[in-house]
Amino acid sequence: MKPRTKAIHGGYAGDPVTGATVVPLYQTAAYAYGTAEELADVFSGRAPGDVYTRISNPTTQALEKRLAELEAGRKGPVTGCIATASGMAAITATMMGLLRSGDEILSANGIFGGTMSLFTSTLGRFGVTTTYASADKADSFGKSINERTKVIFLESIGNPRMNVPDIEGIAQVAHEHNIPLVLDSTLTPPPIMQAGPFGADIVVFSTSKYINGHGTAIGGALIDTGNYDWGRGLFSDLRQAALRLGRFSFLGHLRKVIYRDLGGCPAPMNSFLMLQGLETLVPRVELHCANAHNLATRLSAHPRVAWVNYPGLPSSPYNDRVVRGFGGRAGGMLTFSLGTRQRAMAFINALRLAKNMTNIGDAKTLVLHPATTIYQEYTEEERNAVGVHDDMLRVSVGIEDIDDIIADFEQAIAAATQSACTAKEAT
Numbered sequence: 087m088k089p090r091t092k093a094i095h096g097g098y099a100g101d102p103v104t105g106a107t108v109v110p111l112y113q114t115a116a117y118a119y120g121t122a123e124e125l126a127d128v129f130s131g132r133a134p135g136d137v138y139t140r141i142s143n144p145t146t147q148a149l150e151k152r153l154a155e156l157e158a159g160r161k162g163p164v165t166g167c168i169a170t171a172s173g174m175a176a177i178t179a180t181m182m183g184l185l186r187s188g189d190e191i192l193s194a195n196g197i198f199g200g201t202m203s204l205f206t207s208t209l210g211r212f213g214v215t216t217t218y219a220s221a222d223k224a225d226s227f228g229k230s231i232n233e234r235t236k237v238i239f240l241e242s243i244g245n246p247r248m249n250v251p252d253i254e255g256i257a258q259v260a261h262e263h264n265i266p267l268v269l270d271s272t273l274t275p276p277p278i279m280q281a282g283p284f285g286a287d288i289v290v291f292s293t294s295k296y297i298n299g300h301g302t303a304i305g306g307a308l309i310d311t312g313n314y315d316w317g318r319g320l321f322s323d324l325r326q327a328a329l330r331l332g333r334f335s336f337l338g339h340l341r342k343v344i345y346r347d348l349g350g351c352p353a354p355m356n357s358f359l360m361l362q363g364l365e366t367l368v369p370r371v372e373l374h375c376a377n378a379h380n381l382a383t384r385l386s387a388h389p390r391v392a393w394v395n396y397p398g399l400p401s402s403p404y405n406d407r408v409v410r411g412f413g414g415r416a417g418g419m420l421t422f423s424l425g426t427r428q429r430a431m432a433f434i435n436a437l438r439l440a441k442n443m444t445n446i447g448d449a450k451t452l453v454l455h456p457a458t459t460i461y462q463e464y465t466e467e468e469r470n471a472v473g474v475h476d477d478m479l480r481v482s483v484g485i486e487d488i489d490d491i492i493a494d495f496e497q498a499i500a501a502a503t504q505s506a507c508t509a510k511e512a513t
Protein backbone atom coordinates (compact mmCIF):
# COMPACT_ATOMS: atom_id res chain seq x y z
CA MET A 87 0.00 0.00 0.00
CA LYS A 88 1.04 3.58 -0.65
CA PRO A 89 1.29 6.04 2.30
CA ARG A 90 -2.14 7.63 1.70
CA THR A 91 -3.80 4.21 1.80
CA LYS A 92 -1.74 2.98 4.75
CA ALA A 93 -2.73 6.06 6.77
CA ILE A 94 -6.37 5.00 6.39
CA HIS A 95 -6.22 1.21 6.44
CA GLY A 96 -2.91 0.30 8.07
CA GLY A 97 -2.89 -1.85 11.19
CA TYR A 98 -6.64 -2.49 11.40
CA ALA A 99 -8.82 -4.65 9.21
CA GLY A 100 -12.19 -3.92 10.89
CA ASP A 101 -14.00 -5.68 13.70
CA PRO A 102 -15.04 -9.19 12.56
CA VAL A 103 -17.78 -9.36 15.24
CA THR A 104 -19.54 -6.01 14.85
CA GLY A 105 -18.32 -4.89 11.42
CA ALA A 106 -17.13 -1.58 12.88
CA THR A 107 -14.62 0.06 10.53
CA VAL A 108 -13.33 2.61 13.04
CA VAL A 109 -10.79 1.31 15.57
CA PRO A 110 -12.80 0.93 18.80
CA LEU A 111 -11.88 3.04 21.80
CA TYR A 112 -10.84 0.62 24.55
CA GLN A 113 -11.15 3.06 27.44
CA THR A 114 -9.94 0.65 30.08
CA ALA A 115 -7.11 0.61 32.59
CA ALA A 116 -6.68 -3.18 32.82
CA TYR A 117 -7.85 -6.53 31.40
CA ALA A 118 -9.49 -9.50 33.13
CA TYR A 119 -8.64 -13.16 32.37
CA GLY A 120 -10.63 -16.30 33.09
CA THR A 121 -7.95 -18.17 34.98
CA ALA A 122 -4.92 -17.35 37.10
CA GLU A 123 -2.76 -19.38 34.68
CA GLU A 124 -3.91 -17.35 31.65
CA LEU A 125 -3.05 -14.04 33.32
CA ALA A 126 0.31 -15.45 34.46
CA ASP A 127 1.06 -16.51 30.87
CA VAL A 128 0.24 -13.06 29.46
CA PHE A 129 2.29 -11.37 32.21
CA SER A 130 5.30 -13.53 31.43
CA GLY A 131 4.97 -13.03 27.66
CA ARG A 132 4.24 -16.74 27.02
CA ALA A 133 0.82 -15.77 25.61
CA PRO A 134 -0.18 -12.58 23.74
CA GLY A 135 -2.53 -10.08 25.39
CA ASP A 136 -2.83 -6.88 27.39
CA VAL A 137 -2.61 -6.67 31.15
CA TYR A 138 -2.47 -2.96 31.96
CA THR A 139 -2.86 0.15 29.76
CA ARG A 140 0.42 1.67 31.03
CA ILE A 141 2.11 -1.13 29.07
CA SER A 142 -0.29 -1.76 26.16
CA ASN A 143 -3.83 -1.08 25.00
CA PRO A 144 -5.66 -2.33 21.86
CA THR A 145 -6.59 1.18 20.61
CA THR A 146 -3.03 2.38 21.12
CA GLN A 147 -1.74 -0.77 19.47
CA ALA A 148 -3.76 -0.07 16.31
CA LEU A 149 -2.13 3.38 16.22
CA GLU A 150 1.31 1.82 16.73
CA LYS A 151 0.74 -0.64 13.90
CA ARG A 152 -0.44 2.08 11.54
CA LEU A 153 2.52 4.34 12.35
CA ALA A 154 4.95 1.42 12.00
CA GLU A 155 3.50 0.65 8.56
CA LEU A 156 3.68 4.28 7.47
CA GLU A 157 7.32 4.59 8.54
CA ALA A 158 8.18 1.04 7.39
CA GLY A 159 9.36 0.14 10.90
CA ARG A 160 10.78 -3.27 11.86
CA LYS A 161 8.45 -6.07 10.78
CA GLY A 162 7.89 -9.25 12.75
CA PRO A 163 6.13 -10.58 15.82
CA VAL A 164 6.57 -7.27 17.70
CA THR A 165 5.06 -3.98 16.43
CA GLY A 166 7.85 -1.67 15.25
CA CYS A 167 6.44 1.35 17.09
CA ILE A 168 5.70 2.43 20.66
CA ALA A 169 3.20 5.26 21.15
CA THR A 170 3.75 7.63 24.05
CA ALA A 171 1.93 10.34 25.99
CA SER A 172 3.77 13.14 24.14
CA GLY A 173 6.65 13.81 21.79
CA MET A 174 8.82 14.58 24.82
CA ALA A 175 7.87 11.22 26.34
CA ALA A 176 8.99 9.48 23.12
CA ILE A 177 12.38 11.24 23.17
CA THR A 178 12.78 10.63 26.91
CA ALA A 179 11.96 6.91 26.61
CA THR A 180 14.37 6.55 23.67
CA MET A 181 17.23 8.22 25.53
CA MET A 182 16.54 6.39 28.81
CA GLY A 183 16.46 3.14 26.83
CA LEU A 184 19.90 3.76 25.36
CA LEU A 185 21.97 5.86 27.74
CA ARG A 186 23.70 5.51 31.08
CA SER A 187 25.40 8.04 33.30
CA GLY A 188 28.68 9.09 31.65
CA ASP A 189 27.35 8.73 28.09
CA GLU A 190 27.12 11.60 25.65
CA ILE A 191 24.52 12.71 23.08
CA LEU A 192 25.79 14.46 19.99
CA SER A 193 22.91 16.67 18.87
CA ALA A 194 22.33 19.14 16.07
CA ASN A 195 22.02 22.70 17.36
CA GLY A 196 18.94 24.83 16.77
CA ILE A 197 16.53 22.04 17.79
CA PHE A 198 13.23 22.33 19.68
CA GLY A 199 13.76 24.13 23.03
CA GLY A 200 12.00 21.40 25.05
CA THR A 201 14.36 18.74 23.69
CA MET A 202 17.38 20.93 24.44
CA SER A 203 16.15 21.37 27.98
CA LEU A 204 15.64 17.59 28.36
CA PHE A 205 19.15 16.89 27.10
CA THR A 206 21.01 19.64 28.90
CA SER A 207 19.13 20.11 32.18
CA THR A 208 17.15 16.98 32.97
CA LEU A 209 19.41 14.26 31.55
CA GLY A 210 22.38 16.37 32.65
CA ARG A 211 21.28 15.79 36.27
CA PHE A 212 21.76 12.06 35.68
CA GLY A 213 25.29 12.37 34.31
CA VAL A 214 24.45 12.38 30.59
CA THR A 215 26.16 15.18 28.70
CA THR A 216 25.17 16.70 25.36
CA THR A 217 27.38 18.30 22.74
CA TYR A 218 25.68 20.53 20.17
CA ALA A 219 27.12 21.02 16.71
CA SER A 220 26.02 22.26 13.32
CA ALA A 221 24.59 19.36 11.33
CA ASP A 222 24.85 21.21 8.01
CA LYS A 223 27.91 19.18 6.99
CA ALA A 224 28.34 15.55 7.98
CA ASP A 225 32.17 15.76 8.18
CA SER A 226 32.32 18.67 10.58
CA PHE A 227 29.48 17.20 12.67
CA GLY A 228 31.34 13.89 12.80
CA LYS A 229 34.40 15.61 14.29
CA SER A 230 32.44 16.07 17.53
CA ILE A 231 32.13 12.30 18.09
CA ASN A 232 34.22 10.93 20.94
CA GLU A 233 34.45 7.61 22.79
CA ARG A 234 31.57 8.59 25.10
CA THR A 235 29.17 9.44 22.24
CA LYS A 236 26.36 6.86 22.29
CA VAL A 237 23.57 8.60 20.38
CA ILE A 238 23.35 11.08 17.54
CA PHE A 239 20.21 13.21 17.47
CA LEU A 240 18.85 15.29 14.60
CA GLU A 241 15.65 17.02 13.64
CA SER A 242 14.78 16.51 9.97
CA ILE A 243 14.01 20.24 9.79
CA GLY A 244 15.27 22.18 12.80
CA ASN A 245 12.55 23.85 14.84
CA PRO A 246 12.90 26.87 14.74
CA ARG A 247 16.23 27.19 12.90
CA MET A 248 14.59 25.78 9.73
CA ASN A 249 17.84 24.11 8.67
CA VAL A 250 17.86 20.74 6.92
CA PRO A 251 20.76 18.57 8.08
CA ASP A 252 22.68 16.19 5.86
CA ILE A 253 20.75 13.24 7.31
CA GLU A 254 22.19 10.56 5.01
CA GLY A 255 25.77 11.80 5.41
CA ILE A 256 25.43 11.94 9.20
CA ALA A 257 23.84 8.47 9.30
CA GLN A 258 26.88 7.16 7.45
CA VAL A 259 29.29 8.82 9.89
CA ALA A 260 27.21 7.52 12.84
CA HIS A 261 27.28 3.96 11.52
CA GLU A 262 31.04 4.07 10.92
CA HIS A 263 31.21 4.48 14.73
CA ASN A 264 28.36 1.99 15.33
CA ILE A 265 26.32 4.82 16.91
CA PRO A 266 22.52 4.85 16.37
CA LEU A 267 20.96 7.90 14.74
CA VAL A 268 17.75 9.12 16.35
CA LEU A 269 15.78 11.41 14.04
CA ASP A 270 12.93 13.66 15.16
CA SER A 271 10.74 13.74 12.05
CA THR A 272 7.88 15.73 13.59
CA LEU A 273 8.10 18.40 10.86
CA THR A 274 8.44 15.91 8.00
CA PRO A 275 5.95 13.05 8.38
CA PRO A 276 4.98 11.00 5.32
CA PRO A 277 4.54 11.98 2.51
CA ILE A 278 7.55 14.28 3.03
CA MET A 279 10.00 11.54 4.02
CA GLN A 280 10.46 8.11 5.57
CA ALA A 281 13.32 8.04 8.05
CA GLY A 282 14.61 4.50 7.46
CA PRO A 283 15.87 4.99 3.89
CA PHE A 284 17.74 8.12 5.10
CA GLY A 285 19.69 5.89 7.50
CA ALA A 286 17.92 6.81 10.77
CA ASP A 287 17.76 3.97 13.30
CA ILE A 288 15.00 5.32 15.50
CA VAL A 289 12.48 7.90 14.36
CA VAL A 290 10.53 9.92 16.92
CA PHE A 291 7.44 12.04 16.44
CA SER A 292 5.44 14.50 18.37
CA THR A 293 2.08 13.20 17.11
CA SER A 294 0.52 16.29 18.71
CA LYS A 295 1.42 18.09 15.45
CA TYR A 296 0.73 16.92 11.87
CA ILE A 297 -0.26 13.35 12.76
CA ASN A 298 -3.11 14.56 14.95
CA GLY A 299 -3.50 17.64 12.77
CA HIS A 300 -6.38 19.23 14.64
CA GLY A 301 -4.89 20.24 17.98
CA THR A 302 -7.13 17.85 19.91
CA ALA A 303 -4.53 15.80 21.84
CA ILE A 304 -0.89 15.52 22.89
CA GLY A 305 0.99 12.38 21.86
CA GLY A 306 4.23 10.92 20.61
CA ALA A 307 5.70 7.83 19.02
CA LEU A 308 9.03 6.11 18.46
CA ILE A 309 9.72 3.66 15.65
CA ASP A 310 12.62 1.27 15.19
CA THR A 311 13.42 1.49 11.46
CA GLY A 312 15.29 -1.81 11.47
CA ASN A 313 18.63 -0.32 10.39
CA TYR A 314 20.58 -0.90 13.63
CA ASP A 315 21.81 -4.32 14.73
CA TRP A 316 21.18 -4.24 18.49
CA GLY A 317 22.83 -7.64 18.90
CA ARG A 318 26.15 -6.06 17.85
CA GLY A 319 25.51 -2.56 19.10
CA LEU A 320 27.16 -0.33 21.67
CA PHE A 321 24.70 -1.17 24.44
CA SER A 322 25.50 -4.15 26.67
CA ASP A 323 21.95 -4.56 28.06
CA LEU A 324 20.46 -4.53 24.54
CA ARG A 325 23.08 -7.03 23.33
CA GLN A 326 22.02 -9.22 26.24
CA ALA A 327 18.32 -8.70 25.46
CA ALA A 328 19.00 -9.60 21.81
CA LEU A 329 19.83 -13.16 22.91
CA ARG A 330 16.09 -13.52 23.75
CA LEU A 331 14.45 -10.86 21.60
CA GLY A 332 16.69 -10.86 18.53
CA ARG A 333 16.15 -7.87 16.23
CA PHE A 334 13.45 -6.56 18.57
CA SER A 335 15.73 -6.13 21.55
CA PHE A 336 15.42 -2.31 21.68
CA LEU A 337 11.62 -2.27 21.39
CA GLY A 338 11.15 -5.32 23.62
CA HIS A 339 13.44 -4.00 26.34
CA LEU A 340 11.77 -0.61 26.15
CA ARG A 341 8.22 -1.99 26.37
CA LYS A 342 8.95 -4.42 29.19
CA VAL A 343 11.25 -2.23 31.27
CA ILE A 344 11.88 1.44 30.43
CA TYR A 345 8.50 2.44 28.96
CA ARG A 346 6.70 0.47 31.65
CA ASP A 347 8.76 2.12 34.39
CA LEU A 348 8.60 5.69 33.07
CA GLY A 349 4.80 5.55 32.77
CA GLY A 350 4.54 7.78 29.70
CA CYS A 351 1.76 5.83 27.96
CA PRO A 352 -0.93 7.62 25.93
CA ALA A 353 -4.52 7.76 27.15
CA PRO A 354 -6.60 5.42 24.91
CA MET A 355 -8.82 8.38 23.98
CA ASN A 356 -5.76 10.25 22.68
CA SER A 357 -4.72 7.25 20.59
CA PHE A 358 -8.25 7.21 19.16
CA LEU A 359 -7.95 10.91 18.26
CA MET A 360 -4.53 10.31 16.68
CA LEU A 361 -6.03 7.56 14.51
CA GLN A 362 -8.73 9.96 13.27
CA GLY A 363 -6.13 12.59 12.39
CA LEU A 364 -3.82 10.08 10.77
CA GLU A 365 -6.43 9.15 8.15
CA THR A 366 -6.02 12.54 6.44
CA LEU A 367 -2.31 13.03 7.17
CA VAL A 368 -1.02 12.69 3.62
CA PRO A 369 -3.36 15.13 1.79
CA ARG A 370 -3.19 17.55 4.73
CA VAL A 371 0.61 17.61 4.68
CA GLU A 372 0.58 18.22 0.91
CA LEU A 373 -1.68 21.23 1.53
CA HIS A 374 0.43 22.52 4.45
CA CYS A 375 3.51 22.38 2.20
CA ALA A 376 1.78 24.11 -0.72
CA ASN A 377 0.36 26.87 1.50
CA ALA A 378 3.69 27.42 3.29
CA HIS A 379 5.53 27.63 -0.01
CA ASN A 380 3.01 30.12 -1.32
CA LEU A 381 3.11 32.28 1.81
CA ALA A 382 6.94 32.18 1.97
CA THR A 383 7.13 33.31 -1.66
CA ARG A 384 4.69 36.18 -1.06
CA LEU A 385 6.44 37.28 2.14
CA SER A 386 9.90 37.24 0.57
CA ALA A 387 8.67 39.61 -2.17
CA HIS A 388 6.99 41.94 0.36
CA PRO A 389 8.81 45.29 0.73
CA ARG A 390 8.20 45.43 4.49
CA VAL A 391 9.53 41.95 5.25
CA ALA A 392 13.19 41.89 6.30
CA TRP A 393 13.81 38.16 5.74
CA VAL A 394 12.03 34.83 5.33
CA ASN A 395 13.47 31.48 6.34
CA TYR A 396 11.81 28.57 4.55
CA PRO A 397 13.86 25.70 3.12
CA GLY A 398 11.43 25.41 0.20
CA LEU A 399 12.51 28.79 -1.23
CA PRO A 400 15.06 28.52 -4.05
CA SER A 401 17.16 31.12 -2.17
CA SER A 402 17.50 28.84 0.88
CA PRO A 403 20.87 27.09 1.30
CA TYR A 404 18.86 23.93 2.15
CA ASN A 405 16.67 23.99 -0.94
CA ASP A 406 18.72 21.37 -2.72
CA ARG A 407 18.16 18.87 0.14
CA VAL A 408 14.43 19.62 0.05
CA VAL A 409 14.25 19.10 -3.69
CA ARG A 410 16.35 15.91 -3.75
CA GLY A 411 15.41 14.39 -0.39
CA PHE A 412 11.87 15.55 0.31
CA GLY A 413 10.48 15.67 -3.23
CA GLY A 414 10.33 19.46 -3.01
CA ARG A 415 8.10 19.43 0.10
CA ALA A 416 9.59 21.70 2.76
CA GLY A 417 6.91 21.27 5.42
CA GLY A 418 4.42 23.75 6.82
CA MET A 419 6.60 25.93 9.03
CA LEU A 420 8.50 29.13 8.28
CA THR A 421 10.06 32.03 10.14
CA PHE A 422 10.20 35.66 9.06
CA SER A 423 10.93 39.14 10.34
CA LEU A 424 9.53 42.64 10.02
CA GLY A 425 12.84 44.06 11.24
CA THR A 426 12.22 44.59 14.95
CA ARG A 427 10.74 42.90 18.00
CA GLN A 428 8.18 45.72 18.39
CA ARG A 429 6.87 45.09 14.90
CA ALA A 430 6.76 41.35 15.54
CA MET A 431 4.52 41.91 18.59
CA ALA A 432 2.36 44.48 16.73
CA PHE A 433 1.97 42.02 13.82
CA ILE A 434 0.69 39.28 16.14
CA ASN A 435 -1.71 41.70 17.81
CA ALA A 436 -3.14 42.74 14.42
CA LEU A 437 -3.84 39.20 13.14
CA ARG A 438 -7.52 38.37 12.63
CA LEU A 439 -7.46 34.81 11.28
CA ALA A 440 -4.18 33.25 12.44
CA LYS A 441 -4.01 32.24 16.08
CA ASN A 442 -1.28 33.37 18.48
CA MET A 443 -0.34 30.12 20.22
CA THR A 444 2.44 27.65 20.89
CA ASN A 445 1.78 24.67 18.68
CA ILE A 446 2.54 23.61 15.13
CA GLY A 447 1.01 21.24 12.60
CA ASP A 448 -2.58 22.29 13.24
CA ALA A 449 -5.12 22.73 10.41
CA LYS A 450 -5.27 26.36 11.59
CA THR A 451 -2.49 28.88 10.91
CA LEU A 452 -0.59 29.57 14.14
CA VAL A 453 1.86 32.39 14.83
CA LEU A 454 4.27 32.77 17.73
CA HIS A 455 7.04 35.07 18.93
CA PRO A 456 9.56 32.43 20.11
CA ALA A 457 11.92 34.79 21.99
CA THR A 458 9.23 35.85 24.50
CA THR A 459 7.51 32.46 24.75
CA ILE A 460 9.26 29.08 24.29
CA TYR A 461 12.73 30.64 24.65
CA GLN A 462 11.96 33.21 27.35
CA GLU A 463 14.10 31.33 29.91
CA TYR A 464 17.18 31.75 27.68
CA THR A 465 19.48 34.80 27.72
CA GLU A 466 19.63 36.88 24.55
CA GLU A 467 23.07 35.42 23.82
CA GLU A 468 21.76 31.84 24.20
CA ARG A 469 18.76 32.64 21.99
CA ASN A 470 20.95 34.09 19.26
CA ALA A 471 23.16 31.00 19.43
CA VAL A 472 20.18 28.75 18.63
CA GLY A 473 18.91 31.11 15.93
CA VAL A 474 16.03 32.64 17.91
CA HIS A 475 16.46 36.34 17.22
CA ASP A 476 14.31 39.00 18.87
CA ASP A 477 12.63 40.02 15.62
CA MET A 478 11.78 36.43 14.57
CA LEU A 479 8.18 35.33 14.03
CA ARG A 480 7.38 31.61 13.68
CA VAL A 481 4.46 30.55 11.53
CA SER A 482 2.87 27.12 11.31
CA VAL A 483 0.96 27.53 8.07
CA GLY A 484 -2.47 25.93 8.18
CA ILE A 485 -4.67 24.50 5.46
CA GLU A 486 -7.16 27.35 5.21
CA ASP A 487 -7.59 28.93 1.76
CA ILE A 488 -4.24 30.54 0.94
CA ASP A 489 -5.94 33.78 -0.19
CA ASP A 490 -7.40 34.23 3.30
CA ILE A 491 -4.05 33.55 4.98
CA ILE A 492 -2.26 36.02 2.73
CA ALA A 493 -4.96 38.68 3.21
CA ASP A 494 -4.63 38.31 7.01
CA PHE A 495 -0.83 38.58 6.89
CA GLU A 496 -0.90 41.59 4.56
CA GLN A 497 -3.29 43.57 6.74
CA ALA A 498 -1.29 42.68 9.88
CA ILE A 499 2.01 43.66 8.22
CA ALA A 500 0.48 46.97 7.15
CA ALA A 501 -0.78 47.60 10.69
CA ALA A 502 2.58 46.68 12.27
CA THR A 503 4.74 48.74 9.90
CA GLN A 504 2.84 51.96 9.49
CA SER A 505 5.96 54.11 9.13
CA ALA A 506 7.05 54.88 5.58
CA CYS A 507 10.43 53.18 5.85
CA THR A 508 10.51 49.53 4.81
CA ALA A 509 11.87 46.72 6.97
CA LYS A 510 14.58 45.97 4.41
CA GLU A 511 15.76 49.60 4.65
CA ALA A 512 15.59 49.53 8.46
CA THR A 513 17.88 46.51 8.84
Ligand SMILES: Cc1ncc(COP(=O)(O)O)c(C=O)c1O
Nearest residue numbers: 172173174198245272292294305
Ligand atom coordinates in the same frame (compact mmCIF):
# COMPACT_ATOMS: atom_id res chain seq x y z
C1 LIG B 1 10.28 19.07 16.70
C2 LIG B 1 9.57 18.77 17.99
N1 LIG B 1 9.88 17.66 18.66
C3 LIG B 1 9.27 17.36 19.83
C4 LIG B 1 8.32 18.19 20.38
C5 LIG B 1 7.68 17.82 21.67
O1 LIG B 1 6.43 17.30 21.43
P1 LIG B 1 5.22 17.29 22.52
O2 LIG B 1 4.81 18.71 22.70
O3 LIG B 1 4.18 16.43 21.89
O4 LIG B 1 5.78 16.72 23.77
C6 LIG B 1 7.99 19.37 19.71
C7 LIG B 1 6.96 20.27 20.27
O5 LIG B 1 6.75 21.36 19.82
C8 LIG B 1 8.62 19.67 18.48
O6 LIG B 1 8.34 20.78 17.79
